[in-house]
Amino acid sequence: MISVKNLCKQFGSFKAVDNLSFEVRPGDIVGFLGPNGAGKSTTMKMLTGFLPPSSGEIRIFDQDILQSAKQIQRRLGYLPEGAPAYGDMTPLQFLNFIADVRGLKGEQKKQRLAKVIDMVELRSMLDRPIENLSKGFKRRVGLAQAILHDPQVLILDEPTDGLDPNQKHQVRELIQNLSKDKIVIISTHILEEVTSVCNRAMIIAGGKMLFDASPDDLQRRSRYYKAISLHFTQMTDISGLAELPGVEDMEIEKHSGRVVLFPERQQDIMPVVSAYIRDRGLQVDRLYEEQGRLDDVFRQMTAEVSE
Amino acid sequence: MVGTLFRREFASYFATPVAYVFILIFLMLGGVFSFYIGNFYERGQADLLPFFNFHPWLYLFLVPAMAMRSWSEERKSGTIELIMTLPVTIWQVMLGKFLAAWMVLGLALILTFPLWLTVNYLGNPDNGIILAAYLGSWLMAGAFLAIGMCMSALTKSQVVAFILAVVVCFLFVLSGSGIVLDAFKGWMSPMMLDTLASFSFLTHFESMAKGVIALNDVGYFLIAIGIWLYGGFLAVEQKKAE
Structure with missing residues (x-):
């Protein structure tokens, strides 16, 4: 469970995140919606413990992110914006490295690697340097890295950005097929993604929460609903x-x-x-x-x- | 954990040509300096002093070139966000990076062994002295490296990191040299002058190059490494978001 209270983030005089409060329960697949620069990525960076909040509180599994970042990060998978990875490594080397850092060992490591590589269909590209891969495959490497240790909380920053329609579909299926007791937060500016994948939509703009309900409720807000x-x-x-x-x-x-x-x-x-x-x-x-x-x-x- | 990070960093030096280029240039320049400028043969002495004397000047440019990508690259490509949200601390990453680069430097030093063989073939050098000089050189390289990594943590741009590192390293090398000390002689008390000279890598390296391993010299380099790595740690923590 994630609980966020009065979260703010200030960069100089710019308020990137302004007094956000929300709770996310296991089973929730939350879609973070908002225009560019709305504060989605900043919020995710704070949720994952990369950035400290200017004020407010983030608790994940009843632990404060500032005090127990490393414990929380063990149970958390994160795909940062743009799916960064070490370009000089091959996907296999990279995923092996992540597995080692995540403390996976022996048979368990082998099984997880094989499973995740199949899930994101990466097998054909395992031995090419990541910097030579296409955008879609880079994104898959990033996704594989995030779900490798089967985390209870998965935070994906624009997981489908720059993918072609087939790849988008694959990623959405992958997210839907994750087990039902997980917390998933994805950010996107593709609206159809929210209705097809998420059971909860949050709209953020100017760092503020504008809407937090189911995608159906969001549709109901439309003038065109039932027209x-x-x-x-x-x-x-x-x-x-x-x-x-x-x-x-x-x-x-x-x-x-x-x-x-x-x-x-x-x-x-x-x-x-x-x-x-x-x-x-x-x-x-x-x-x-x-x-x-x-x-x-x-x-x-x-x-x-x-x- | 540091071991895992170390292996990744070390492998990445060899996955990209960085390590090969560094080692090759280091060996070539080391040879050129000791034979042509250092008059290795003409001196008629069985030691490696001309070789080691040029190390500070070699490191001055080569080590910042090697250190410049360590953090800048992470910030530029965004992988810093990845590594900082894995269950590892900044210190573990820092140590992994430092040790990996330091090992490459050590490897470059070890590969100068033909020089050692030559001098042993030509005469009867004191191999203890040579060993001490190697150790001193490696420690000094570590201090250069720590400066370079700190500068790399300050900026996204590798070029800026390189220039900053060269300037800072230059100050540390130069502060013990005759030119600087003479310039300050007029208006500084001898004690201040000594303090200034004692910050210099040269002062501490020179005695080690002659085979004297004193605790204060070794300690100096280790402390310098620690302080600059700590500086890098602060820089990473403060500036990771930019």
């Missing part, structure tokens, strides 16, 4: 749609001709809309309920802070 999108086969008079009970607003997207109906207070307006269409015999070739647009919510929330 109905439809497209008519022919031009018809649709002004009546906007008058339907429960419909707050109607928008027509000019270039696509798509009509979006926004509900009042997130009501279910599908029945009235479909009844209306049926009664009038309107020709519709597309009709669906929107999930809520995350980037919309994200932009709206973070814009308020930067202003």
